[in-house]
Amino acid sequence: MKKKSTYIISVILSVFLVFGLLGSAAAVLAYSFVDADHCISLAKENSVPSKIQSELSRHYSEKYNSSGIPANVYMDAFDESYLTDVMEVYVHSGFDALENDGTFVAAMPKNQALEDSIDKFFNDYADEIGYEKDAAFEKKLDETKSNAYGIIGSYSDVYKFSAMSSHGVLAKLSKLYRHKALLMTDALGFTAIILLLLMLVNIRERRTVLYWTGICSVIAGVLGLIPCIWLTATKYYNSFTIKQPQVFTAFTGMMYRLTALMTVLLAVLTFVGIVLIILYVLTRDKEEKPQQPAPVISENH
Template identity: 25%
Template sequence: MKSKITSVLRILVCILTVFTVMGTFGVIMADKLYTTEYLISQAEKTNTYENAYNSLMKRFSDNYSVSNIPIDVYEKSFSAEWMKSSIDEKIRSSFENREAVIDFTGAEECITEYFEEYAHEKHVIKDDIYEAKLAEAVSFAKKTALNEADVYSLDVMKRAGITGKLSRAVSLARKYKYACFGALAVLLIIMILLKRPIYWAGTALFASGILLAVPATVVIANNMIGKFSLKSFTTYTLVTGTLDSVVEIVQKTGFIILAAGIILIALYCIFGRGEKAEPKPEKIKA
């Protein structure tokens, strides 16, 4: 009877360890991924800065029939360096919960200069209509550039309340990170007390690795992320690139944990054979 109870306890502790390992991995991932540094690094890896700048110039070019402002005016107003600094500032300001400080001085000067040259050549009077058209052109340029710089749609997420929920969830995860480590330590101590800790720890790691590696491998093998459909090429490359990065991290971590589990089980099979077998109850002779 005692042997059966011990076996049941071992299985329960093993199952709890699997869930705790998965939870600890989730907490670590949340702590690593939802940061300014990670989002900026993904923008660099997915060529987002260049894509966003090219997309901005295309939007200005497509709007020429409405604005009558040549594309070279916008090319002088906004540079690739401006786009990079603006994207980084949008990300930082969102995490720091403040308004983004973005410099539009160059755009204002170039567009104003173009209007003045046009007015001089066409003998346009600088009246209220002229000033309104100039203000409208500058406002459109700023708004369009800001939309392109917000590559993660952080403003949209903020208005929808998603950013706040994510921040609270990640803060909670970070708060309980060490609690997860403590739980793993307690479960390991219980395994030691129940004997055969190497085998059961290996079994828990093996199961955890399977649960992480198999789904991630299926996603990668079927190119599920690549099948996403988004209108914006910049957003598409950034989102799919970021998700691919996350799935690869999950897959690699799963294989590492799986390998660790196999090694522990193998060590138990090699060195644990000498363990003293649990005594079986003697039969009572009649």
């Protein structure tokens, strides 16, 4: 770092390198972990399907006052595995939308037992009160089945893809998400280019690249670790507004998981940075070790 101009250019490139490292870490994390399979496995890990079932049971019990249809007509017709399937359909559809143009379409899995249960209740009730099974009856029956699928779908959409789609959020996110591989490549490429430039600028003292890369890694790691640790320690995500248990658990579970992964990644980056700085110090010390004076050849032979 003997020349002033080299130093200043190296400082400027270091600032870019810090941003490059942080961006690359985030891009790698998003590429590797923000996908349908991880969302589904995390939801299963946090028992989200059983929470969906409890909330549906509560909903149908409350609705009995106005609908007259007992909750067990619905709840006895399906189990947690059906709700898991519905949840998976919504998650896959959500990510399909993100990978395309943001248009969200979820095809509900059919449940014959549910339809049969509703049929049986309506027919038994109609027979009991002598109600004529006319076109109005059939229409009400179809509406009830359709509403049942709608409610189950809505409760199983734990990551709220349909709400995001209707508010236009999914379309905006898809513009970024469908290019996530390219974004990751760009971030890593940018970082590599900055590193190369650093090497070029410090070509006369190649060893100093260890120093610059080291401090950039430590700075990127520490600057990223501070908010990650704060978010985890203060349980910030628990202030999530939606308190429906299945949605709350799914969202906060995902956010805490991503934060934890980012924390690990940044801790590794910090460690790598410290190692590089130590290597620089060791090689520097080796180079600056005092040389044995060269023998002086006397002119007076």
